[in-house]
Amino acid sequence: MKTFNINRRNFLKGAAATLAMSHFGANAMDILNPNKTYKVALIGTGWYGKSDLFRLIQVASVEVIALCDVDKNMLKAAGDLVSKRQKSGKVPKLYGDYRKLLAENELDIVLIGTPDHWHSLMMIDAVKAGANVYVQKPISVDVMEGEAMVAAARKYNKVVQVGTQRKSTPHLIEAKKNIVDGGLLGKIKHVEMCCYYSMRNNSNPPLEPVPDFFDYEMWTGPAPMRPYDGLPHIRWWRAFMEYGNGITGDMCVHMYDTARWMLGLGWPSKISAVGGIYINKDAKSNISDTQTAVFEHDELNCVWTHRSWGNAPDPDYPWALFLYGEKGTLKASTMRYDFIPIGKGETIHKDVVFEKEKYPEDLTEERIELNAAPATRLHMLDFLGAIENKTRPVADIHEGHISTASCIIANLSMELGRPLTYDPIKKEIVGDKEATTRLSRKYRDPWKHPDYRKV
Known part of the structure; x- marks a missing residue:
């Protein structure tokens, strides 16, 4: 099986090295524990959820433990794709309810790629379950949801990175x-x-019956x-x-x-x-x-x-x-x-x-934003660096x-x-x-x- 899991040291030796060093400081190449594999779950397996996950797989040693989506067809397809992209080759456990996913798995990282109206509840529940979170922007659909998200990240002392990757x-x-x-x-x-x-x-579009898989x-x-x-x-x-x-x-x-x-x-x-x-x-x-x-x-x-x-x-x-x-x-x-x-x-x-050239798998990924991929990879490294250093990431939840x-x-x-x-x-x-x-x-x-x- 061909895998595209990229060694982190080789990543940092590339064109992004200087920028990564500026993010993490002089010990950028050593900040991520080479013996650690992060246990990861993705909630929301659509276009950008998978894109974020695949960028994380490219720059860190991860095991994608679980995926969650309310569309059974999209969920199964995502599971098959992840098995081809992650080093172990395993298909993650598949869930239709994110609450069950959080209850049944011990996770280091949860990625949230759902529509905006779900971001707040999922992020708060994920940090309560002990995970660090990467949540897409905008973080909320109302202001008080955002206040609760900041409060939860601080109360449970977890790193929450927002997908405003222009900063990276x-x-x-x-x-x-x-x-x-x-x-x-x-x-x-x-x-x-x-x-x-x-x-x-x-x-x-006209109204229609809800399909069985959704x-x-x-x-x-x-x-x-x-x-x-x-x-x-x-x-x-x-x-x-x-x-x-x-x-x-x-x-x-x-x-x-x-x-x-x-x-x-x-x-x-x-x-x-x-x-x-x-x-x-x-x-x-x-x-x-x-x-x-x-x-x-x-x-x-x-x-x-x-x-x-x-x-x-x-x-x-x-x-x-x-x-x-x-x-x-x-x-x-x-x-x-x-x-x-x-x-x-x-x-x-x-x-x-x-x-x-460095990431040829990008060229065959459906709907990938090639211009944003390097930024998301650096954003993920910044997220991981904050987890390891117990610091705030560049796109901390409060800024988001x-x-x-x-x-x-x-x-x-x-x-x-x-x-x-x-x-x-x-x-x-x-x-x-x-x-x-x-x-x-x-x-x-x-x-x-x-x-x-x-x-």
Whole structure:
């Protein structure tokens, strides 16, 4: 049997070595115990759940003990794929209920790749069960879920890494170090972020019977129950606010998190947003196709814009981050960055690092984002380093909570039609009782919303 489990020392000798060293310090090559095999489980075996798992397998000695999914067909296929990718060749134990998986297995790491409406309960239950967690972004669908997730990670003293892997993207790490921290921009007093991808599903599928292989009741879980109109996989679920936070929650969270990381920003002092469904009004989808949000910081505004229609103003940067400084501009995306100085200085350009030659298995993986694979590998190494060192990872749950909650509040501002300020100490919207009641949404019975005071 051919295996693609990559030796960690060989990984760190490659192009990512310098970046890994900057993450872990001088002893990067020795930080991961060579005699330790991590016991791992994945909850949510769809596209990105498997992608995260396969990146972890590439950089660490792991044994995938269990997989969980409510789609029996997808679960079985994932089990077969994992058996071909992991060193032991074993098919993991397969579960339809994540609670049973956690109860029956002692795990070092749990990866959560489910739709957003499940992230909070699963992460909290996983750390209670003794596991460290890698959870996809956005971490939650309401603000108080995120507060409970942070509280649980701290109470049970577990490492929780969020899948905001721009912080581990090689060319963006370089841009932060050389352009931002290096002072080439001078004072940075404005940030723009955008997404112009046509990613809003505008279809109107008919209702149909739920197939026998799919547990729609469990898939819906704490979210409102929608009439079944086809399998929700591959982004259909992202068309609905019942399960996520729209394009702002999906795409802005990455770029705003990156801006906060690059500039050392905490909570915004005020959030305001406008937008709605302006073009595709006949589709079932209830997420906005047009939105602009402003996240205010001290003498610095971070402005987000998305349109799921029309052209991008800059075709090279359709999903991107722009830092405006007194000495120049930094354009940054998952694919490249460009520094454009004011005056006669030299421009600086850098493209994404691909690792196709080192990881040929990437080329045959279905729907893989080749540009994101190196970043996810480094993100996993940072996660493992934090576990071994008992430190906070680069995308710690608290940072993921700030970025996620800010996007959720932007959606709330758009809906209510007024600016909002969140007080993370009192956990309320300042001077706005109506908005404060919207920080937590009602769960569908019998599921109970987590309480940060009682996790």
